[in-house]
Amino acid sequence: MAVSQEKREEIRQKALEYYEKAHIYLTEEEKKNLEIADMGLGRIEEFGIQIHIYINTKRYAAKEMVLLPGQICPEQCHPPFEGDVGKEETFRVRYGTLYVYTEGKRTPEAEIRARIPADKQDCFRVFHQLILKKGEQFTVKPNVTHWICGGEEGCVVSEFSTYNRDDLDIYTDPEINRMDGVTHKES
Template sequence: EQRLPVNESEVASLRSLRRGVFARRAIAAGEVVQADDVYFAFPPQDGQITANDWSKYATFTAQADIPEHAALSTQNSTRRDVRDKVWEIVQRVRAQLSSSHVVVPGRVDLEISHHYGLDHFDEIGLTMLTVDNRRYCKKLLMLLPGQQHPEQYHQRKEETFHVLHGELTLQLDGVNRACRPGDVVTVEPGVRHAFHSQEGAIIEELSSTHFSNDSFYTDEAINANRDRKTLLSYWMD
């Protein structure tokens, strides 16, 4: 059955029913545009990015200064689709969990940390599952082969790492320690810590309550990066 040709007037009519994306604040050229930087409103302008284009898997970068309340468009911003990269990471994490026989609860969100962007995730990054976060907290930290996690510290949280699978080098205040399955290491508040693994590792983290504003990286570029995490709810199926 032959498909009817596209009616351009109908396409334009349907597009007019979409909300356009507008800058909530002034956005400088080169900035990655975040969800809280924009709002959606009628009517859309010609060439404007619309709500249908907006997605957690799409990254928009300003190519020119965008004034407050101005429209985001194909002229002042570029769009990059990261769905394929995120899906590749999910597949690798699922394979690592399967081969290690580490069982995780269902319906646990997957947090992908890409401190310097998804392009550098294979070298610098981490995936994490938060099993519970109350007065106590349990997480699973997963390093893929060849990954490192940059140096950071916590002011409030005390944590204990229990290596479940693989190997890693844990650095505490600049001193390296080789860790294998069964090793247990406690990291007290204020202690700078970083780790890396050649073959990959899965770490159980037991700690006091995790607070989202209690991770301080020694590289200020990471602290300033508001686009360093991707959260996924449906990734195990």
């Protein structure tokens, strides 16, 4: 089920409030062109991410991302493509708390902060949890399975990476269509 234009606008407005809290100033054009990604699931408050793309060239990329409270950007990896080793990305928290889940020793169940809806639990396989607060950062190497989730107050996260090809990301959930409803310009 597609997310309605009204719901997309509501989420865009919420994201803009988060950018304000993080003291990240966007032009009117940038505000208008935020990427509202619901992953094709139609459950934007559960699964999705809101993104302002500063730049995305064949050499590097930079974004400001908002995750609402409990909102999950689903499990994925950035595989090699066209002779490239795959995207390497660094997340740096600007506001709130970000939960990062990646390959590694599984965090005990009782300590896992993200809440995955029951119907999607089989679509998540990595549970090494990192809790990042304002000013903290973590780098995900190419082709490493990971997913992220906004903390209780939501979060704003800067992403610095190598060339970004969202259309080539591999998601554990076969129902995900990352680019569904997304229109953005490449720098």
